[in-house]
Each structure stands twice: as C-alpha cells, then as structure tokens.
Amino acid sequence: MQVDLGNVLDTAPAHGVSREALDRLDGRVAAAHDRIERGREAGEHGYESLNLPNSTDPAAIRDAVSRFDDPSAVVTVGIGGSALGAATLTDALESDVDAHYLDNVDPEAVERLLDSLDLASTVVNVVSRSGTTAETLANFLVVREAMADAGVDWTDRTFVTTGEEGNLRDLADKHDLPSLPVPDGVPGRFSVLSTVGLAAAALCGHDIEAVLEGAAAQEARLSDSLFDSPAYAYGAVSYALAERGMQQNAMMPYAESLETFSEWFAQLWAESLGKDGLGQTPLRALGATDQHSQLQLYRAGPRDKLVTLVRATERDDVAIPETDLDGLAYLGGSSLGDLLDAEFEATEASLAAAGRPSVRIELDRVDEYGLGELLYAMEAACVLYGELASVDTFVQPAVEWGKRAARGLLGGGDFEEADAVEEKSRLVVE
Amino acid sequence: MQVDLGNVLDTAPAHGVSREALDRLDGRVAAAHDRIERGREAGEHGYESLNLPNSTDPAAIRDAVSRFDDPSAVVTVGIGGSALGAATLTDALESDVDAHYLDNVDPEAVERLLDSLDLASTVVNVVSRSGTTAETLANFLVVREAMADAGVDWTDRTFVTTGEEGNLRDLADKHDLPSLPVPDGVPGRFSVLSTVGLAAAALCGHDIEAVLEGAAAQEARLSDSLFDSPAYAYGAVSYALAERGMQQNAMMPYAESLETFSEWFAQLWAESLGKDGLGQTPLRALGATDQHSQLQLYRAGPRDKLVTLVRATERDDVAIPETDLDGLAYLGGSSLGDLLDAEFEATEASLAAAGRPSVRIELDRVDEYGLGELLYAMEAACVLYGELASVDTFVQPAVEWGKRAARGLLGGGDFEEADAVEEKSRLVVE
Numbered sequence: 001m002q003v004d005l006g007n008v009l010d011t012a013p014a015h016g017v018s019r020e021a022l023d024r025l026d027g028r029v030a031a032a033h034d035r036i037e038r039g040r041e042a043g044e045h046g047y048e049s050l051n052l053p054n055s056t057d058p059a060a061i062r063d064a065v066s067r068f069d070d071p072s073a074v075v076t077v078g079i080g081g082s083a084l085g086a087a088t089l090t091d092a093l094e095s096d097v098d099a100h101y102l103d104n105v106d107p108e109a110v111e112r113l114l115d116s117l118d119l120a121s122t123v124v125n126v127v128s129r130s131g132t133t134a135e136t137l138a139n140f141l142v143v144r145e146a147m148a149d150a151g152v153d154w155t156d157r158t159f160v161t162t163g164e165e166g167n168l169r170d171l172a173d174k175h176d177l178p179s180l181p182v183p184d185g186v187p188g189r190f191s192v193l194s195t196v197g198l199a200a201a202a203l204c205g206h207d208i209e210a211v212l213e214g215a216a217a218q219e220a221r222l223s224d225s226l227f228d229s230p231a232y233a234y235g236a237v238s239y240a241l242a243e244r245g246m247q248q249n250a251m252m253p254y255a256e257s258l259e260t261f262s263e264w265f266a267q268l269w270a271e272s273l274g275k276d277g278l279g280q281t282p283l284r285a286l287g288a289t290d291q292h293s294q295l296q297l298y299r300a301g302p303r304d305k306l307v308t309l310v311r312a313t314e315r316d317d318v319a320i321p322e323t324d325l326d327g328l329a330y331l332g333g334s335s336l337g338d339l340l341d342a343e344f345e346a347t348e349a350s351l352a353a354a355g356r357p358s359v360r361i362e363l364d365r366v367d368e369y370g371l372g373e374l375l376y377a378m379e380a381a382c383v384l385y386g387e388l389a390s391v392d393t394f395v396q397p398a399v400e401w402g403k404r405a406a407r408g409l410l411g412g413g414d415f416e417e418a419d420a421v422e423e424k425s426r427l428v429v430e
Numbered sequence: 431m432q433v434d435l436g437n438v439l440d441t442a443p444a445h446g447v448s449r450e451a452l453d454r455l456d457g458r459v460a461a462a463h464d465r466i467e468r469g470r471e472a473g474e475h476g477y478e479s480l481n482l483p484n485s486t487d488p489a490a491i492r493d494a495v496s497r498f499d500d501p502s503a504v505v506t507v508g509i510g511g512s513a514l515g516a517a518t519l520t521d522a523l524e525s526d527v528d529a530h531y532l533d534n535v536d537p538e539a540v541e542r543l544l545d546s547l548d549l550a551s552t553v554v555n556v557v558s559r560s561g562t563t564a565e566t567l568a569n570f571l572v573v574r575e576a577m578a579d580a581g582v583d584w585t586d587r588t589f590v591t592t593g594e595e596g597n598l599r600d601l602a603d604k605h606d607l608p609s610l611p612v613p614d615g616v617p618g619r620f621s622v623l624s625t626v627g628l629a630a631a632a633l634c635g636h637d638i639e640a641v642l643e644g645a646a647a648q649e650a651r652l653s654d655s656l657f658d659s660p661a662y663a664y665g666a667v668s669y670a671l672a673e674r675g676m677q678q679n680a681m682m683p684y685a686e687s688l689e690t691f692s693e694w695f696a697q698l699w700a701e702s703l704g705k706d707g708l709g710q711t712p713l714r715a716l717g718a719t720d721q722h723s724q725l726q727l728y729r730a731g732p733r734d735k736l737v738t739l740v741r742a743t744e745r746d747d748v749a750i751p752e753t754d755l756d757g758l759a760y761l762g763g764s765s766l767g768d769l770l771d772a773e774f775e776a777t778e779a780s781l782a783a784a785g786r787p788s789v790r791i792e793l794d795r796v797d798e799y800g801l802g803e804l805l806y807a808m809e810a811a812c813v814l815y816g817e818l819a820s821v822d823t824f825v826q827p828a829v830e831w832g833k834r835a836a837r838g839l840l841g842g843g844d845f846e847e848a849d850a851v852e853e854k855s856r857l858v859v860e
Contacts, residue, residue, distance in 0.1 A: 354831075
C-alpha cells in the first residue's frame, strides 16, 4: 500500500499545504507518535485498538465458529461499530456464504430479509458489547422468534460476541452458545481487527490471518515521521488540509468492492473527530460513478474538500469487445479496467487543474491482506489526526443523548431527554 | 407529504434562520417562482423537467416494454442520471423482478453480476442520451457479448432509451429494438419522471401512473410563497441556511427503502448547485443506523450542517417479542416501527437541544405515489435554490473536463486535458 501526497502540495496546479509546512508539522507528528506509543504500551482505552494485529488470536475465532458447518448465510445483528467492520470485509470479498447485516430497525427491511433466508442453514452472529443495545436486542428477539416459527433451534445457530458480563453473556452461558468476548479498550468503530469484525469473515471462509498480517505490516510502518508511514502521511495531511479550510474529506474508492469501506471510514472519521466544534466531515463517494455527479461540486463548488482516491493496482479484468459503432472504435481492444484507470487518473488531474487537493492511496489488491493494510492505516491515521487536533478520539458523548431520549420515549426509564422531544417547535407546510 | 420547518427557526433551542428573515426571503421566492413558471411555459432547458408529470405518457412506456413477458431481472446500463432515478424507484419498491444497475465500469462487479443472471429471461435497459457515453457503451458491449456466449439473441432482450439520433438510435432502428426517446430539455439528474426513470420501474411491475400522480400533486402545490408549497419550503430554507453557514445538508431517511433516494438527492444537489464556488454539499445518511456514528459529528462538530429527516408515517410493522432478558422488558409489546420512530424523534430533539437545525419531511407511505411526491418536490426545491443562489442549475461543466481527459487517455482523440494527467506531482510514502 502506498500514499501519494503529490496533489496536496501547494504547487501549481494543485493547492493545499506547502512542503515546508508539512516539514514543520512533522515535528508534531513525532510527539503525537510518542503519545500513541505510550498509550499502546499502557493498554489505554482506544490506543489499545492499534495493538489488535498482535493481540487478536485468529485461531480462537476459527475455533469458536467451527461448530457451524457450511452455513448458507450469516446474519450479523449489531449496529454501528458492531456491524460496519465485518460488513466492510464480507462486502469486499467474494464468498459462497451470503453475509447480511441487521444494523437498523426498519421493520420492512427486517421482514424482507427474514423471508428470504433458509433459517435452518443460517448462522446468527449477535454483537453487542453491553448486551443491552436496544436496536440489536430488538432485532435479535425478532430473529429468534422467526427461527422458532420455522422450527429451527436458535441455540444451535447463534454465535455471540459481547462483553464479559451482561444479558448476552448470561444467555450464552445458559444455553452453551459459542461466544467470544469484545476486547477491552477497543471502541466499536476500531474493532474490525478483533472478533467483532473477524467472526463474520471467518464464517464466510475468508483468510482472517491475512487480514491481520496486512494490518501488522502497516503497524510496523508507524514511525516518528509522516514521510515514513503511509498511515501517518494520510492522517497528517488530512489534518493539515482541514486546518486550511478543507473541512470535508470525500472518500472515493474506484472499486465497487470498497463501497462499504467508505461507510466504515465515514463512521471512523465522524465519530472519532467530530467533537468540540471540530471535525472533518467524511463524504462517501464511489468512482467512477460519482464522477458523473459529485465531481461537479468537488471541482467547482466551495474550496472546502480533500478528495481521497483509492484503487487497487491489480484486479481481474474484462475485455471490451471490438465494435463498429460510430465513434466507439477506440474502446475495442481495451478493457473495463483500462477505462476505470483512465477515469481515475482523469479525475485526479481534473481536480488538480482546478487547484483542488487530492490524495492517492494504492493497494496491490482488494484481498484480505490489502484490506488489513487499508483498515489499520485508516485507524492509525485517525488516531494521529485526533492527537494533532487535541480531541478525545475515543469517546462519543453526542451519540448518548439521543439513546437516552429514545429509551425514555419507549418507556425504558425516566430520562429528561425524552421531555425535550415533546417540546418540539412546529412550522408545517403541507 | 409535509415539510416541518419548526427546527430551523432561530428560536431556542434550535438555531437557524429567524421567522422574519424567512418572511423577507418569501418575496424572492415569489420572483423565483415567476421565473420558473416562465421557463416551464417556454419549455426552456431544465425548466422543462418540472413539466414531466403532465408531459410523460405512461401508456407509451408500458406499451414499449410490453414485448418483454415476465422477465426475471432487468439490468439497466447507464451512468449518473441515466441510472439513479430508476434505481431510486426500484430499490424502494418490492418486486419479483430483480433490478440491477451497471452504472460503473468495475470489471469485477460487472463479471459478478453477469455470472449471477439467467440472461435468457433478463431484459437489458440501455440508457444514454448521446449514445456515446463511454462507460455505458463499454458495459453494453460486454453484456451483449455475454448474451451471445450464452446463446441468447440480444436483440430480443434489449430496450433502448436514447436521443433522437446517434449510435444507439441507429442500433435500435437497425434491429427493430423497442425504444423510447429521452425528452428534450431534461438533464439526466432531472429525468426520473420520464422514460429514463420509469421504464425500469414499469418492467418491475410498479404503478408508474401513481408515481406521476404523486409528482403532479406536488406540482400543483408550487406557488409564489414558500409557506404554501412543501417543495419551495424545503428549497428556500436549505438556501437560507447555506447562506448562514450550513454548507452541508445531510439527507437522512429513516427507511432502508430510501437509501438510494439519498444517493439520487446527492446527485441532484451536488451537480445542480455545486458551481461558481457555491453549493451546499449533500451528505448521504441513513437512520437509525447513522445515529450511532455520524450523529456525533452532526451534533458536536462544526456548525455547518442542516440535517433533513425523512420518514413515512405508515408502514408494515414487526412486533418485538416479550422477553425476560434483564433490563429489556420495556421493548416487549412494542414494535420495530415504534423503536424507529422513537429514534427519529430522539435524533431530531438531540440536534435541536444542541442548537443544530433540522427539517422534518413526512410522507404517508413509501409507495409509488409517495415517491412521486418526494422526487418532484426535491427537484422543484433544487430549482428554486438555484434561482435564489443565481447559479445555472441545469449545466455541469466541471464533469466534462474529466470525460475529455479519460477519452484522450484511451486513445479516443487528441485532448489537451489528457496531457495534464502526465504532469502529475508525486510525493509517495510507502
């Protein structure tokens, strides 16, 4: 994996940050790296996430899911960080096992999914650290009932990932369900390299050892200079550009297999860095599709965006057949991959020519190893950005208010936040 | 459909725009409405889009696709506005016919899709106004060859939507393919209510007449005051908030069926309004899922966002089974829909309590009629915003540069933009 910062430098045609300013920033990167290393060594909350390539035991995960022989589908019931990491892996990689995610409480979507599954050959992978997340437990209760209705013993088909105590832990103990603990000190959005992200991938037959190897390769590259570490290079320039007005970061992979990765990145970036009135807003984009829409805004709208272009340099390809269609002969003999690459380079040049900064990230391939590299690098980039911005990267207080209000509204306790819901102002146009 | 502006008013706890300022803006809405009406009457480019509820003939669309009896799948080959409108409808509505979209040139994704289809019972719906869009034609050539390889006569399975002349028109004439013309004066991103958006929906068995009826109902509500038209209410407050620093607009439906609608909205908003250094950046969000991630940023990050909350007031529901799990008894007896509604209201109140503006849009139901209302209202809102901001809503010049560069790179002509690609600056960290 490599990161190319050429188009963020403040040189014509692109405009961003000067090389001299990056050199000065590098001194702060050294200090931030030192802080991160101390946090990791002490196993501090959050920093511990960056130790997962070594602390996660893939054999234990394989062993825990080995009870489920040849499933047709895996349904992961979780929300936010309990689902997106696993979805990033299983959506990117091909498998004969269908991976689904109940990460919302939309009744129509839940019903549609349950109707489409052969529950007798489906594994349910329930993920909640606390064991009390309302959405997750509600969905789990619905799935469990659907299994009962279908004559399937849910205790034979359920895998649990949860904390050391709580509802789900008790349930797993009572019914002797296979289960693994959520590691301590790892917030949900940083948990993809633990059992939270890897159990579903293992159930789908993916090489979770290679995911961890890719992550470890990027871990080994963390150093006290942004010029020596792809992860820090990305984190440092994102921060430097945000300081210079690029308050938005469009994550734009040129691979459909990485569409869910953009969502995962958006969660990581928004929830970690969006606090204290600060934070660079992640935009989810997809090349080449969004060239035909979002690019208009990125190139000609406000000067407030960094565009992150991601691609794999190796992939399976499809030849474009020769044609005598008028004006299209140039396509014959090339391939869809050639076309995609041309669009990638054209978009990058198009942004540069308009003075808009972009970063290019290249993986060798979208496979287990490459995903491990990419996911770890983005996590380390985010942690570095948080240090440089002096925010508390590993908390999410603004998410909690709404949880209390929703619980109060449903009669799950007396929360003053629920009262605020009743006081809504209205100005209705119908 | 109704739009509630209560939480954009500049009153505690929410902060946005004062009622007095909205009243003053309403004078400009009257002038903009007058301009829009004149454009519609004269059939001017772009404005013509708002006439589609009356000018589109659904019977002609039904007739044109009637040759295809009971398909198992419809593959729409198009990109940008040629695909997203149709996808918004077919992704929102249930059907026995699978709708797929080749709106990218990712070889691995194309191959995966073609491998999964029974081509003999698949309809290919090719959409390109010019008939020369590189991505669309390349994909079409690949699909055509796959059909030949499978022993399927592609001329029996192909429907064409294109302009009055060009490659695809010639092809349709030569092989007597069923086809319909793209209406004049309607940019791709405004074409969902024409054959471009409706042919795929008709092939999937949806009630396209009801889509047009819903749109017509919103068309009838356009008036010279934002307080009398849901569409203008939304367009005007989005503009007013952008002027006050809310440079981002998070479109957050609480329905998985509307996930593609957010993408469609993002295209409409970005490509229409992102120009001349202006433009409100659309963010694609999904409730309740993104409450567990993006909401942290929306509530506690920079004060630069409007959040648009969308829901349907009627839907199918799923009861949550009673449970004796510790602390979760409150969930039993309620439903997933109740939970989703509680989350919706909690998020809205959570934003208001932090002084962050939001708009609430409510449909009766996510069905053909409701989608027609919603899509038309967003288009009219966008056109109004463009008038208020004095931008040229219906052009997309910044998209063209990259197209020329890509074409040059592929040897499809001599374009100076391609040379810029070679001059890229590099600063690689690996």
